[in-house]
Amino acid sequence: MSTEQSVDSRESLATLPLVTPLHDRHVALGARMVPFAGYAMPVQYPAGIIAEHKWTREHAGLFDVSHMGQAALIGPDHATTAAALEALIPADILNLGLGRQRYSQLLTDDGGCIDDLMVQRGPDAADDGRLGLVVNAGRKSVDYAHIAARLPGNVRLETYPERALLALQGPEAEAVMVRLGAASAAGMAFMAVGTATLAGIAVEVTRSGYTGEDGYEISVPAGDAGVLWDALLADPSVKPIGLGARDSLRLEGGLCLYGHELDETVSPVEAGLVWSIQKRRREGGGFPGFARIRAEIADGPKRVRVGLLPEGRAPAREGTAITTPDGRPVGIVTSGGFGPSLNAPVAMGFVEPAFAMPGTELALIVRGKPLAARVAALPFVPNRFKR
Amino acid sequence: MTLYTKDHEWIRIDGNMATIGISQYAQAQLGDVVYVELPETGKAIDKGKEAAVVESVKAASEVYAPIAGTVFEVNAALTDNPALVNEDPEGEGWFVRLHVPQGTDTGDLMDEATYKAFLETL
Structure with a gap:
């Protein structure tokens, strides 16, 4: 074996x-x-x-x-630190309230994802000017170097290994x-x-x-x-x-994992993360890759992230080609395995937008053979976050 | 007698019939098995070639034929209950039965004691 x-x-x-x-x-x-x-x-x-x-x-x-990776940006006041971070990510951090967290992405100049991360503003007004960050383990060194090189003189990066x-x-x-x-x-x-x-x-x-x-x-x-x-x-x-x-x-849960759904070529729009770009930023820009992201929001991206439910029991793994039922390649699986709560194989991948509608019938090429699958709405299992 | 490969398949030969599966060690390494792809009966499989595919939650693994033969029977119970591979890997969780030539050389396979000693080296 x-x-x-x-x-x-x-x-x-x-x-x-x-x-x-x-x-x-x-x-x-x-x-x-x-x-x-x-x-x-x-x-x-x-x-x-x-x-x-x-x-x-x-x-x-x-x-x-x-x-x-646990880290923080530390500056003289919230507006200054938020502005420094907003120059790197597309989320609205200026209007992030005390004691609130937001999900976002560090972007390349072309609007690809260097990493996805959590941004935290502590509950204590005395910490004004400090923003906590949580980044992916495999991207820590890349992220920290990227951030540190782009901060203004009055904002610094601290890491907490x-x-x-x-x-x-x-x-x-x-x-x-x-x-x-x-x-x-x-x-x-x-x-x-x-x-x-x-x-x-x-x-x-x-x-x-x-x-x-x-x-x-x-x-x-x-x-x-x-x-x-x-x-x-x-x-x-x-x-x-x-x-x-x-x-x-x-x-x-339909959540992206860096290195699978996200990498430096994938934009937040392609990954279905437009919800994490608040209105003020969508309209005003001021972050890397804004031109691409604005165009993708207006005209649609070239590929989009979808959920996929294979028929039968065979899982389709990362890298599996996605085709139309008659064999035309339209995308690739980025995460695939078995969903224990669904008791069935599940996958996510990127497809051409014309094939992204839930219910669309597609095929996954598993060990050389087409496996019938259909596009499914994400998440596969309803989120149960505390609202 | 059960013989083992370094790739953690087991084989039990009875006359010209050989039953193949994966070892207790292999199932523990895989974790929960969720799917098994079995060959069609009548298919000829060369020694060391893919006899089946076993999929855990995390990964797909090939199961190789320890000796050459022709697929005579597959364990259809695994289709509905792949967890049998975890529960009884060297019994009810067998994969395929091959029709093999009489007198097939098994000199490169390990008996149980040798296999256990081999596992100690991993």
């Missing part, structure tokens, strides 16, 4: 220098560790990806996402936070940013995540991460969840 395709096969565990502060706990829990973005990360625990996925949708899953990041996701996440003493977490709206004391530890919390479920991302000093992890896992609603289920959850 030989693994034919795996996102992880390009890296080797033996040469990996990076581990998260929770590495020993993953190993003790029996996780299978795999290389991911230069880190040894748990792809699954003994329960397995399907059980972990379903647990997260039904209860609360705990993820170690400490490999992600000494902080860990946990994600607690699922319908029981709120109750877990309250049981562990963070009563204020219950009142947070989706994409709110706050602070809390959780299991006796001072943490920074956002009500967000990347599973399509309600939940929280919890930033904590690395030295406290183990104690917090243990306290969360001691709650009967919580089980540890690996990157395998994180991927199947976000795929069912």
